[in-house]
Amino acid sequence: xQLPRRAVLPRLPKWDRATQSCRRLESVGRSICHxxxxxxxxxxxxxxxxxxxxxxxxxxxxCDVGKFAPAQSFCQECPEGSTPSEERSTCEECxxxxxxxxxxxxCFPCNLPLVLVDNKCVWxxxxxxxxxxxxxGVGGRLAFSWNSSRKARKIERTLEEVYAQLWDEQPDTxxxxxxxxxxxxxxxxxxxxxxxxxxxxxxxxxGVSIQYLLSADFAQxxxxxxxxxxxxxxxxxxxxxxxxxxxGRDMVCPRDGRAGCALxxxxxxxxxxxxxxxxxxxxxxxxxxxxxALEMFQQxxxxxxxxFMCFFTNNQYRILVEESSTGSDNLEEVFESNLKRIGxxxxxxxxxxxxxxxxxxxxxxxxxxxxxxxxxxQFVMPSAAADHLQRQIAKGSKGIDEVIESLSQVDSEEAKxxxxxxxxxxxxxxxxxxxxxxxxxxxxxxxxxxxxxxVEQTCRELLDxxxxxxxxxxxxxxxxxxxxxxxSGFLCDGQASPAELISSL
Numbered sequence: 001x002q003l004p005r006r007a008v009l010p011r012l013p014k015w016d017r018a019t020q021s022c023r024r025l026e027s028v029g030r031s032i033c034h035x036x037x038x039x040x041x042x043x044x045x046x047x048x049x050x051x052x053x054x055x056x057x058x059x060x061x062x063c064d065v066g067k068f069a070p071a072q073s074f075c076q077e078c079p080e081g082s083t084p085s086e087e088r089s090t091c092e093e094c095x096x097x098x099x100x101x102x103x104x105x106x107c108f109p110c111n112l113p114l115v116l117v118d119n120k121c122v123w124x125x126x127x128x129x130x131x132x133x134x135x136x137g138v139g140g141r142l143a144f145s146w147n148s149s150r151k152a153r154k155i156e157r158t159l160e161e162v163y164a165q166l167w168d169e170q171p172d173t174x175x176x177x178x179x180x181x182x183x184x185x186x187x188x189x190x191x192x193x194x195x196x197x198x199x200x201x202x203x204x205x206x207g208v209s210i211q212y213l214l215s216a217d218f219a220q221x222x223x224x225x226x227x228x229x230x231x232x233x234x235x236x237x238x239x240x241x242x243x244x245x246x247x248g249r250d251m252v253c254p255r256d257g258r259a260g261c262a263l264x265x266x267x268x269x270x271x272x273x274x275x276x277x278x279x280x281x282x283x284x285x286x287x288x289x290x291x292x293a294l295e296m297f298q299q300x301x302x303x304x305x306x307x308f309m310c311f312f313t314n315n316q317y318r319i320l321v322e323e324s325s326t327g328s329d330n331l332e333e334v335f336e337s338n339l340k341r342i343g344x345x346x347x348x349x350x351x352x353x354x355x356x357x358x359x360x361x362x363x364x365x366x367x368x369x370x371x372x373x374x375x376x377x378q379f380v381m382p383s384a385a386a387d388h389l390q391r392q393i394a395k396g397s398k399g400i401d402e403v404i405e406s407l408s409q410v411d412s413e414e415a416k417x418x419x420x421x422x423x424x425x426x427x428x429x430x431x432x433x434x435x436x437x438x439x440x441x442x443x444x445x446x447x448x449x450x451x452x453x454x455v456e457q458t459c460r461e462l463l464d465x466x467x468x469x470x471x472x473x474x475x476x477x478x479x480x481x482x483x484x485x486x487x488s489g490f491l492c493d494g495q496a497s498p499a500e501l502i503s504s505l
Contacts, residue, residue, distance in 0.1 A: 046072055049089035063088045066103040080119040083107050094119075155184050163198050168269055199254035205341075206264045207275035207306030207313065210298060214291055222287050233283040233290075233311055234418070241320045248317050260317035267312070275308040278339055280347040280366045280377075283311065283418060284356050292382035293348045308342055336369055345370050345377045351385040352392065352403050352451075358443070361415035361426045368412075368430075368439045371446050379450050393458050400455060407447040410440045 047053065047060035050068065052075035054061035063075035068084040068091050078084055078091035083100050085092050094100055094107035099119045101108065110121035113130075162177050174195060181191050212218055222231055225239035240247045240263070253261040264272055281290065298305075318325045339345070347367065349357050357363050370377050381389065392399040413436040417423035430439055 203254040212271035
């Protein structure tokens with residue numbers, strides 16, 4: 001039995017990778033890739049989107065990295081600036097400042113300082129960019145610095161205005177300046193802090209005006225509180241602070257924020273300003289002695305005068321009532337720094353004959369320090385004491401010798417202070433530094449030098465008086481001659497008649 005012949009299956013079209021065409025086999029009635037044209041025809045492989053012919057030319061495979069394929073097409077690379085979609089069927093453009101790379105999926109950011117140019121992240125611009133940034137930074141810094149300095153200067157000038165206005169503070173003073181400074185960038189809390197510091201500084205540096213010390217208002221307070229017509233300042237100390245109603249008890253002290261202020265903070269605000277003169281004196285003086293001496297000083301005063309006067313400027317409420325501080329606290333730093341800052345001293349000498357001034361340790365020490373640091377000192381005396389000194393000098397060498405002898409009696413070791421604690425502190429300071437003998441000699445020299453200047457001034461005044469008397473005597477003789485000439489009808493210039501001269505006389 002003859003076996004049937006094996007059936008011959010038609011051969012499928014073979015994919016030719018080289019020509020991308022299919023060859024028609026004669027055994028096949030028609031080619032599945034024939035498109036009506038003779039010869040070889042272009043093949044569109046029957047693959048799904050994102051897939052293309054594989055290496056065996058038969059199977060469809062997923063496109064490689066960085067490639068895509070539409071439906072029935074080949075895998076190909078995406079254009080620059082794009083990347084295959086997740087299915088690799090299309091290309092998606094990269095977002096701004098991102099670029100793509102051949103053979104790689106995804107877009108990559110091009111971050112500063114690099115720059116994206118034609119889908120390339122380049123750096124050649126960096127030197128120029130650096131220079132530009134440096135120039136911009138320097139310019140910006142200079143502009144910022146200039147603007148900040150300008151604002152800082154405006155703030156500083158405005159705060160100086162606030163400081164000046166605080167001496168005569170009005171209810172709306174701070175409100176107006178707070179708004180102005182807020183516009184300049186100063187925070188409200190900072191402004192309030194600055195104002196608080198200004199109040200402290202003004203309280204510490206405020207001096208009492210010479211006008212207030214000579215005023216009837218101060219005299220009235222002193223006499224009413226003490227019950228005396230001419231009280232000493234020791235009398236006032238008791239009446240002002242050691243009574244049932246101490247002055248300043250209910251006022252807040254700007255220096256520490258507690259109740260109980262210095263007398264300089266209690267007096268009318270218009271009578272206190274920055275200290276211009278340091279007063280060297282003693283509390284044993286009477287009101288009349290101080291006022292009389294200040295009247296003598298005022299005759300030669302040029303400009304305003306506000307005294308550092310311990311009775312007013314030190315917080316006597318703390319010292320006398322609470323006894324929480326003393327006048328000699330931080331003596332070395334505070335006293336000398338205040339004296340240097342003020343720069344002028346007025347020393348009130350009660351008399352030339354055995355003066356109380358030279359028996360008090362405070363005044364002796366003040367004269368020593370003022371002379372040591374070369375501070376200008378002007379001595380003044382009450383009018384009665386000054387007249388007495390003039391009469392004594394007019395006696396000649398004997399009178400002058402008596403004055404010098406009296407003012408040379410300086411003994412700092414035996415000098416006293418009202419408060420023993422202050423006396424001990426000042427004497428310890430002298431003893432531990434230059435010694436009592438050095439201080440005594442120094443103060444004697446100061447007093448003798450002053451007396452020498454007084455004698456010289458007195459002599460000048462006497463000479464002026466003598467010259468004035470001679471001139472007046474000559475004038476009287478000339479007037480007599482002129483009258484006689486007028487009576488005879490003639491004058492020196494021969495222009496006036498006797499009647500005119502007589503009428504003028």
